[in-house]
Amino acid sequence: MELFYHPLSRYSQKVLLALYEKQANFYPRIVDLRDPVARASFQEFYPPAKLPLLKTHDGNLIPESSIIIEYLDTQFHLGTELLPSLPERNLEVRLLDRVIDNEINNPLFQLEKLKQVPVGHEFEIKQLEKQILTQFQHLDTHLSRNYWLCGDSFTLADCALIPCLYYGFEQMKLLDLDQLLRYWQQAQIRGAWMLVLEEVLLSKMEEDTGIRSIP
Numbered sequence: 001m002e003l004f005y006h007p008l009s010r011y012s013q014k015v016l017l018a019l020y021e022k023q024a025n026f027y028p029r030i031v032d033l034r035d036p037v038a039r040a041s042f043q044e045f046y047p048p049a050k051l052p053l054l055k056t057h058d059g060n061l062i063p064e065s066s067i068i069i070e071y072l073d074t075q076f077h078l079g080t081e082l083l084p085s086l087p088e089r090n091l092e093v094r095l096l097d098r099v100i101d102n103e104i105n106n107p108l109f110q111l112e113k114l115k116q117v118p119v120g121h122e123f124e125i126k127q128l129e130k131q132i133l134t135q136f137q138h139l140d141t142h143l144s145r146n147y148w149l150c151g152d153s154f155t156l157a158d159c160a161l162i163p164c165l166y167y168g169f170e171q172m173k174l175l176d177l178d179q180l181l182r183y184w185q186q187a188q189i190r191g192a193w194m195l196v197l198e199e200v201l202l203s204k205m206e207e208d209t210g211i212r213s214i215p
């Protein structure tokens with residue numbers, strides 16, 4: 001399998017988390033969509049040019065982070081079961097995954113874009129921050145009854161949330177949300193996230209310094 005991704009893309013981090021949880025081997029293919037040459041060549045291979053993208057052993061291309069993770073869960077029985085087989089738990093996991101992508105991750109994109117040109121967008125920025133914060137507060141309450149997002153086991157919903165918290169705890173005032181903070185601290189010692197974070201920090205360091213590490 002090959003994964004086309006970028007370490008700083010949250011949807012890519014979501015899939016990386018799942019791959020490490022499943023202990024699945026893959027060839028990493030980093031694509032920087034900000035580079036016009038890399039974008040053009042990726043677009044030729046996959047016209048929608050969205051990351052992440054999984055190329056399976058059979059050569060099939062699977063886009064959409066949640067669908068990639070669903071595929072991994074059905075193909076790899078080793079490692080964490082990311083989509084519970086029990087129908088009602090499965091529904092809860094998929095619902096939370098949808099809420100996190102639609103109500104947190106996508107608005108975070110809009111927020112980051114607006115923050116690059118904040119003048120004249122102050123009201124929109126405030127509104128988006130409020131909307132995202134409301135979702136984080138809701139999850140904080142939810143986490144007072146759950147160790148991971150959907151009970152005792154780590155699932156697809158956790159793969160969706162953890163990359164968003166990286167931005168949340170760096171840029172927003174979330175420290176009052178005790179349960180979310182407890183969850184975030186617990187994520188820091190989860191092996192799969194430790195591997196993802198290592199790559200995120202390396203990639204950030206490369207961007208900040210212009211120094212590329214030896215592969």
Ligand SMILES: N[C@@H](CCC(=O)N[C@@H](CS)C(=O)NCC(=O)O)C(=O)O
Pocket residue numbers: 009010011012033049050051052063064065066101
């Ligand atoms: N719903 C998609 C969202 C994927 C997405 O929006 N990816 C971003 C990077 S995180 C992207 O490729 N954007 C295209 C661009 O920058 O032109 C998923 O879950 O995979």
